[in-house]
Amino acid sequence: MSDELTPPSASTPPTEPSPEPITPFGKISTGAGKRSRLRKWTRRAFIGAGAAAGGGLVLGVGGIVFSPNRLSYVPDGAEGEGHLTTWIRITPNNHTTVLVPHCEMGQGALTGLGMLLVEELDADWNLCTIEEAPAEDIYANGYILHAFLGEVGVSIPGFMGRAFDFGSFKMAQFAGLQVTGGSTSTRGTGVFGLRLAGATAREMLLEAGAEQFGVSKAELVARDSRVHHEPSGQSATFGELVGRASELDLPSSPRLKSRDEYRLVGTSQDRADIPGKVVGEAGYGMDVVRPDMAYAAIMRAPVPGGQLAQVDPSPAEAMNGVEQVVQLDDAVAVVAKSYWHAQQALDALEPQFTDAGLGHVDTATIRGWHAAALDEEPLAEPTQGGQVVTAEYCVPYLSHATMEPMAATAQLADGRLDVWCGTQDPLSTRGVAAAVAGLERDAVYIHNQQLGGGFGRRLPGTYDYVEQAVAVAKATAPRPVKLVWSREEDMRHGYYRPFVMGRFQGVVDEPGRIHRWASRFTGRATDGLEADPPYGIKDKDIAVVTSPAHLRTGEWRSVAASQHGFFAESFADELAHAAGRDPFEFRRELLSDAPRHRAVLERAADMARWASALPDGRARGIAIFESFGSIVANVCEVGVENGRILVYRVDSAVDCGLVVNPQQALAQIHGSVIFGLSAALFHEITVKEGAVENRNFPDFNMVRLAQAPRVNVSFIESDAPVGGLGEPGVPPVAPAVANALFAVTGQRLRDLPLHLA
Amino acid sequence: MIDFTLNGEAVSLDVPPEMPLLWALRESAGLTGTKFSCGIGNCGACTVHLDGAAVRSCSVPVANVAGRAVITIEGLADGEALHPLQQAWIDHQVPQCGYCQPGMLMAISALLERRPDVTDEQVTESITNICRCGTYERIRSAVQSVVQKTDEDLDEENGNV
Structure with a gap:
């Protein structure tokens, strides 16, 4: 089992070795244009090491790129077309720094990813620092993510597909990504990149120790940042060995630990970012302060595609503290000496915007478009005998509504652009900012900050707030300007979870077998994988129907699984009831060929004591859904009081393969339940006269402490590949609540948010 | 000029009296620990203490704090000792x-x-601040630990242990 997590290309036979890449830290070729030719894969080639400036070892995994049929690794060195990501630094005083190419937005990725590397390195966790890598090409992880996703047959996350054309498989298209999203940090970068880097460094340190002690490497063990020779009692620190280690040849096949050898992975470790977050010191994009900085507030055309027709700037210009009114193609901004002055002055303006001919659109119009699209693709009449069940479901547009509204600070001076903001991909943000400024990417510096929530809102393709800040900075140059979105602006200009409608048809018989499962649902052409239920069903007919969109859409925590979890698991419940079966037993029997799913379902039912009695007016609902490589089942206990839906308790069972940092894994499920519950109970972005109607939290409400149910979580570790954890907890929340509501009230609610009749 | 006490220090801010306390704190006093999120007093991200009471600083004109005592997150700890x-x-x-x-x-x-x-149940019922990440489960556990500690401390003081 020691190889169950080897890199995806391990089965590809190595070809002849290429020249050894020795790249000093800080002198790495970063020219994206040079990485234009694929080389054959060689294991020797894809990890590079070298002496660090000032002493010490640096080590990294070279860029992995996807080619149509197989994976390739780009070697560093020869002809300069490769690159080296430098992820480990060990200094002579025995301190290890791990540079993680992901951002921290509260999900604990830096800690978890650092643990994966440090585990393989056998370093002392207390002698390690985990840092977020800067926005440089050498830390691009798009290669790894894309290679990983291609290898395991997972659909490409939409944010990557939209930002880049995958059809041509050009390496340059992936060079510019340093993204955190798609629940890929641990299972992509961590499993296929950082673990390997750690194991490689350990092998080299052992080799150096063998030389120093004059013994065989096989007699040595690495532990707690030291290499030990137990027979003789000799030992040396990594710091003492690192100079020699950095001169050694790279091991041809570093051994990865089996899971039963783990000592750090699987233990709960505190996150390093938390102390700063409880004393007010953590710096978010909103908090950036630069010398001589101006502040800006902005209003964009409320209807998608609308442009600024005209605005009289004089009411704002006459106000105290206002510096200038900046007119953009589709927005007007006011620059002032404080954000409050800027927003007050903006509110005094009466800008006229065009509506791109969409001023007549409202939510009912959009619903009609989706229904018409589905009408074009009717489901065939079933040929099987049994009870036929049909149903139509619908979910609304949803805002990410991060607690930190969009904000970015930009400064154009002396031919360079600096941007301070929170982004889920600092590297592609760099390209976006450069394009707006009309500068080469090399002249752009992204200073990524803590993210006050991401959930998909700060992904590639959604950097409008950065584009606006740079555009305004052109007007304030050389002074820096901080652009802050009001909550109202943030609510009206999201990249929303799409509005989606689905039609379902099933045939079920008395014993509870599903003979047919057919569905048509609106969405993007790439959607659909999530819509395939895990149950044993012979006749499945599942297809996406593309439909017109109105609002901008994006990746909302759990993406297409957010609607398909609700659709599929509500419909499975309808089939169970049609067959007169218990919803848990019905599912369990249909999962006889899916043992992981079945174990997760049974665990959740056990935790909730599924068959036990409840007080009058309460019932349980169950749902199970797989997404991002992990399986989650929820049992929700629900009641109704004075017409209000109350969720008392959620029992959640999770199989994500491997749990790296248990306390953070738990936190992700806690958070996912609340995130899913807010959507199930409250969230609905509505459209009137072409524009989003919602303004602020009162009309896009959130679950608060008093409504938050107790959440019990149980992890089932399996030998399955490592799954994601940031998102898979969300999809099975809404259907479990809806199914429980049916059990309580007899009302089958097929639209979100859930409103009782 | 608006004069008040901020985290125990006398301050004098040159801001318009109708400016919300939130922006005076963040942009004039340079204390960015107090957060802007909704701007209408709904979410609680900007909560500070005004003479010991929790107020949503986005909805308090700075003139209202003249002569009074404001504590922000930067002043919650007692020097090096964190608040429980x-x-x-x-x-x-x-x-x-x-x-x-x-x-x-x-x-x-x-x-x-x-x-x-x-x-801790009363805390749950009283606090309406929004956490979008959904950390409520741990907020409850953490509050419970502090409330319980307080009870134990009281017991100890009363000689009940």
Whole structure:
């Protein structure tokens, strides 16, 4: 089992070795244009090491790129077309720094990813620092993510597909990504990149120790940042060995630990970012302060595609503290000496915007478009005998509504652009900012900050707030300007979870077998994988129907699984009831060929004591859904009081393969339940006269402490590949609540948010 | 000029009297721990203490604090010693993105200060701050640990142990 997590290309036979890449830290070729030719894969080639400036070892995994049929690794060195990501630094005083190419937005990725590397390195966790890598090409992880996703047959996350054309498989298209999203940090970068880097460094340190002690490497063990020779009692620190280690040849096949050898992975470790977050010191994009900085507030055309027709700037210009009114193609901004002055002055303006001919659109119009699209693709009449069940479901547009509204600070001076903001991909943000400024990417510096929530809102393709800040900075140059979105602006200009409608048809018989499962649902052409239920069903007919969109859409925590979890698991419940079966037993029997799913379902039912009695007016609902490589089942206990839906308790069972940092894994499920519950109970972005109607939290409400149910979580570790954890907890929340509501009230609610009749 | 006490120090801010306290704190006093999120007093991210009471600083004109005492998240700890809630937040690893947590801590600490015998259930019922990451489960555990500690301390003081 020691190889169950080897890199995806391990089965590809190595070809002849290429020249050894020795790249000093800080002198790495970063020219994206040079990485234009694929080389054959060689294991020797894809990890590079070298002496660090000032002493010490640096080590990294070279860029992995996807080619149509197989994976390739780009070697560093020869002809300069490769690159080296430098992820480990060990200094002579025995301190290890791990540079993680992901951002921290509260999900604990830096800690978890650092643990994966440090585990393989056998370093002392207390002698390690985990840092977020800067926005440089050498830390691009798009290669790894894309290679990983291609290898395991997972659909490409939409944010990557939209930002880049995958059809041509050009390496340059992936060079510019340093993204955190798609629940890929641990299972992509961590499993296929950082673990390997750690194991490689350990092998080299052992080799150096063998030389120093004059013994065989096989007699040595690495532990707690030291290499030990137990027979003789000799030992040396990594710091003492690192100079020699950095001169050694790279091991041809570093051994990865089996899971039963783990000592750090699987233990709960505190996150390093938390102390700063409880004393007010953590710096978010909103908090950036630069010398001589101006502040800006902005209003964009409320209807998608609308442009600024005209605005009289004089009411704002006459106000105290206002510096200038900046007119953009589709927005007007006011620059002032404080954000409050800027927003007050903006509110005094009466800008006229065009509506791109969409001023007549409202939510009912959009619903009609989706229904018409589905009408074009009717489901065939079933040929099987049994009870036929049909149903139509619908979910609304949803805002990410991060607690930190969009904000970015930009400064154009002396031919360079600096941007301070929170982004889920600092590297592609760099390209976006450069394009707006009309500068080469090399002249752009992204200073990524803590993210006050991401959930998909700060992904590639959604950097409008950065584009606006740079555009305004052109007007304030050389002074820096901080652009802050009001909550109202943030609510009206999201990249929303799409509005989606689905039609379902099933045939079920008395014993509870599903003979047919057919569905048509609106969405993007790439959607659909999530819509395939895990149950044993012979006749499945599942297809996406593309439909017109109105609002901008994006990746909302759990993406297409957010609607398909609700659709599929509500419909499975309808089939169970049609067959007169218990919803848990019905599912369990249909999962006889899916043992992981079945174990997760049974665990959740056990935790909730599924068959036990409840007080009058309460019932349980169950749902199970797989997404991002992990399986989650929820049992929700629900009641109704004075017409209000109350969720008392959620029992959640999770199989994500491997749990790296248990306390953070738990936190992700806690958070996912609340995130899913807010959507199930409250969230609905509505459209009137072409524009989003919602303004602020009162009309896009959130679950608060008093409504938050107790959440019990149980992890089932399996030998399955490592799954994601940031998102898979969300999809099975809404259907479990809806199914429980049916059990309580007899009302089958097929639209979100859930409103009782 | 608006004069008031900020985290124990006298300050004098040259801001318009109708400017919300939030922006005076963030942009004039340079204390960015107090967060802007909704701007209408709904979410609680901007909560500070005004004469010991929790207020949503986005909805308090700075003129209203003249001559009064304001405490922000930067002033919640007693010098190097963290407030018991801050320590509990670390012990229970409460924050995720962390953006709401200064407001959450200020709201709950004010409640505990004014009602030392408050139960964790009453905290749950009283605190309406939003956490989008959904850290409520751990907020409850952390609050419970502090409330219980307070009870034990009281017992100890009363010689009940």
